[in-house]
Each structure stands twice: as C-alpha cells, then as structure tokens.
Amino acid sequence: MSVDILIAILATAITAGTPLLYAALGEILAERAGILNLGVEGMMLVGAVSGFIAAHYTSSPWAGVIAAMLAGGAMASIHALLTVTLRANQIVSGLSLTIFGTGLSGYLGKPIVGTPLETSFKAFEMPIMSSIPFIGPIMFKQDALVYLSYIIIPLMWYFLYRTKTGLNLRAVGENPAAADSLGINVFRVKYVYVIIGGMLAGIGGAYLSLMYVPTWMENITAGRGWIAVALVIFATWNPAQAILGAYIFGGIDALGFRLQAMDIMIPTYFLKMLPYIFTIIVLILVTGKNAAKHIGAPQSLGLPYDREER
C-alpha cells in the first residue's frame, strides 16, 4: 500500500469519526453526571434534520450547526425532565427519545429528502500545519467542524480533570448524596450536562447532513448514535480516549467504502456489517479489560437521585 493511499484512508477515518466523536463527547458529559442517555441516535437525527433545514434556508452552514445544537439540547431536556425531576427509568426514557427523534426527523425532513446542499462545509488547509509531513495532509486538510473538535477535546479534558466545576460534575456522577451535602446543586448539574450532551449530539448529527453526506435522508445516522454510546465505554468516560476510538470506528467505516470501491469479491452487505460487528467485539474486549483494572462507569450511572433516600 503506498503512503498516499494510507494518508487518504486515515484522513477519511477522521472525517467519518468526527460525528461519532461529537456524540460520544456529549454522552460522556451526561454519563459523568450520572445520567445514561440512550437517546443519542434520536438527538443526532433531529440535529441532522434541523441543521440541514436551517443551512438550506439561510445558506449558512454555521446557522445549521447552531440550529442542530438547539434542537439536540431541546431533545435532551425532555430526557432530563423525565429522568432527573420525574425519576423515570433512564433506559426506557432514552429509548423513547430515540424512537421519538426518528419519527420527528422523518416528519420534518420529508419535504427536503435528497435536496442537495449548496453551502456545505468544505475542507480547507490549515496554513503551516498542513505542510507537516504525513500528519499535515491527514489532520489539517479537514473542515471547520473537525478543527473545532481538535479544540474541544483538550478543553473538555482540562475542564473534567483540572477545574473545580469539572470535579463537581464528576462528584455528582460518582456520589450524588455526598456532592449534595457539599452544597452542589445536584439537580442543576444533571440538567446542565444532559443538555450540553444533547447539543454535542446535535452537532454530530449535523456533521452528517452538512458535511459527510451532505444531504438529508431518513435515518441518516444508521446506528452511529448507538456506536457513540459504545464508544463512551471504550473511552472509559475520558474525552481524550474518545478520539482514538472515534477515529478507529471511522476508519472501519471508511475501510468498508474503500474495499467496495476496490471491487473485492466480498458482497457489500458484509462490508457494511463491519462497524456493527466491530462494535460488539470491541465492547466485549473492553468490558473484560475494564473489569480487570477496576475501571467502571460513574458509580451512580442510571440511578435516579432521591434526596430523601440519602
């Protein structure tokens, strides 16, 4: 394999991994606050369709990103209301969010299915950095949302592990009763990070409809929201590790396409199965490894917090 092909594959892996990365970062925040949100797929879909509609009518992809954030945040706030205030089962609430989002996005997107987007995000070269050998053409000939994700990750890592607010967030996820007795407003923390998580999932969805595809079609996410939930476990709830996971999954996605183009004798259906089977295998391996190292989910993940039961 020549270097050029390798560079092309790795660059596509980043592009394909970016929607997963945004969604996984959002889910990390929500789960760090102790709320499991299985509505990622639904939030991404609603983000994708709202982003596309906004970008289509304003001719500005950034307006699309903002609309997607708002839509994803609004979807997430339903989940927050149900699970934080009404203490509903987080698994079922998240599932209904996904089913609801699939329907809502299909409904809103019906009139614009397949419309091409005139002003999608375009790749551009980062001056200086794009001339770094090997790394440059892989990482720095991307589009604005990819560059934005390069900035968000270190910021989020710093926030989680080096700031007091980040510490409070982690405390809420690990032990909400203790956090509460320290004067942290547990309910507010949960609301805030579930909603920010939804905004990030919205961006992930919009990346698909504004850059990766770029058009709207029903179920454009094709299970990527669920792969993002798996990525959170893979990343052991650490944003820095989510990068690696997202790009590996993106690479598998891209590899399927590349093999298809190379006319290999494997039916396309089997190549399309790759990311899903890969997710299962990775999840099994990672769960075993985490258990051995005693790395686990935030202690209170999935449990409703009831002040009277402290």
Place this chain on the structure above:
Amino acid sequence: MTTDNTRSLISLEKKLSPSPVMNILVPVISVFLALLTGAIFLALTGKDPIQVYSVMFNGAFGTKYGLTESIVKAIPLLLAGLGLAVAFRMQLWNIGGEGQIYMGAFGATWLALLLPDQPAWVVLPAMMLAGAAAGGLWAVIPAIPRAYLGVNEIITTLMLNYVAILWVDYLVYGPWKDPAGYNFPITPSFSESAILPTFGDTRIHAGLLIGIVLAIIIYLIIFRTKFGYEIRVIGESPGAARYAGMNISRKIIVVMLISGAVCGLAGMAELSGVTHRLQQGFSPGYGYTAIIVAWLTRLNPLGIIIAALLFGGMQVGGFAVQMNGVPAAVVSMLQGGLLFFVLGGEILMRYRVSINSCRGDDKA
C-alpha cells in the same frame, strides 16, 4: 438544604404499592396527552390536527378493511412485545427484537424453501421451530457476554439488528433472489403448505391465535411458576436473587433464548401469514415499536394484546394519512411521545405528589 427550590413547591412521598386505579388511568391519560401534544405540533407545522386524526382513526378502525388490517399489523407487535416483555421483566434490555424478527424470518424461509413439497402439517411446525430457533440463537449471542462478562446488552443486541437486516438483504439480493422476480429483492413465493390459514376473506392469519395463546402461557409462566418468580426477583432486586442462590448467568441465557425465540416467531408469522415470501424491509420497525407496546402495559402479557391492537391501528392509520400528504413518520413520533407521558405518569403510581404552600421546606 435551603438552596433547593424545586423541593419546596412539590413534594413526593413514596407509595408502598401502586394503586390499581392509577395502573389503568395513567396509560389512558398518557394516550390523551400524547394526542393533544401531537395535535399542537401538527397545527404548528400547518396541518389540521382534527382532520389528520380523523383520517388516521377512520383508516385504522372505521371500516371493516381498516379494522382487519389493524389486527394484521398487531400480530407481529403482539408476538415481539411478548418476547421483549419476558426479558424486560428481568431488567434484561433486549433491544434486538428487530434483528430477531429478521432472523426468525430467515429461519422460516430456509425451511419453506427446503420443503416445498411436504404437507402443511409438516412444513408449518418446522417453520415455526426454525424461526424460533434462529431468533432465539440470535439473542443468545449477546446473552453470553452479558451473562459471564457483564457486557452491556443494550448496545450488542441493537448492533445485531443491523447485522441481521444486512444478512437478509444479502440473501434476497443474492443467493435466494427469485429468478422470476424482475430483479426485486424478494425470494420466490412459498408453496401453499407453508402459508398460515386466514380467517374468512380477511388477511388476519393464524398468527393471531399463536399470539393470544402465547400471551396466556407467558402470563402464567411469569406469575404462576417458580421460574417466573425468579425472573421477577432478579429483575427487581438482583442482590437478593444472588443471595438466595439463584444462578443468574444461566437465567440470563435462558430468558434471552425465550425472548428471541418469541420475536423470531413474529418474523415467521409475518412471512407465513402476510408476505408469503422473504422480502427486503418486510418489517417497518416492529421490533422497535414492540418496545413501546411492552412498556405501555407495564410488561403485562395480557395487556400487550390490547396495546398491540392500538399500535397496529396507528400503523394502518399512518398509511391513511400518508395518502393525504402527511408523512407517516408522524406515527412513530406519536408513539415515542406516548411513552414520554407514560414514563412521566409513572411517578403518580410510585409517589404521592403534593403541592405545598410556600411556607418552605419543613416537610423534608
């Protein structure tokens, strides 16, 4: 704790057991509120909600044809809802109903194509067995890592849905494609003996009887047997179950096998009763809708019969509104919204809600 102001307005006290009135009232009110919210949404997007709902209702239940079609669509929801409810009872989140339906259909088709000349009393039981086995084994794949390593079954069961659908795609576009099918992604039609009998001149097929009988059997298993009791204990307090010496790992595998087998039967019944061949995308997400069907009834197998009929009606109503230019996706929106209200309403069952005057937080 003076900083928390949500507390001072509404206070929640845990009830010891949900009241039976609330058990009926909450789903009924939820349906009403979901329709109301849907109406506001329809009005906001420029549709006439009353017209949409009346078209939907008439399409589903207004004519004899609509009503029988609603029952036809209810059959796979009933079977899959039952399958999922068994697993959900144990807090085992089988989200893979859709894939198990597809694998059940695959197993049933294999037998139907293998035994074209056998009589119905051989072929139909063989298809049922193969469908149940294929669906069940498909569910065991994620059950094993769940049982022995604690691997999250929500994600693995869901991932297998995509794999199963692609597998069926491969078959109907490839080796099993009907040579006389004008290149459509379908297998050849089943022989007469591979087709479930129907009632009168309707399309309602014997799958309905299978579903009702299974609902009763599963009800009895869950509430009247030691096995069912253990499933419920594991679901409600796994710690106590382990302390009582129950073998949880083995139970996970058995329950997933049953759950997947019943979902597989849903696939078999849909093919043998309705499509009479395997075709691409024959299930419009029955496995996902069945999650709502099961949860709406609080996992009561007998209640699932009624909920499946309601949702079958929504499916048919969705086709009716589509002809009037309203996307059929409005149906899954309503269904998802319905579950929100059911979930929110559960708090009324589990807690006594009281609104305090603004005197402060003296109750807490």
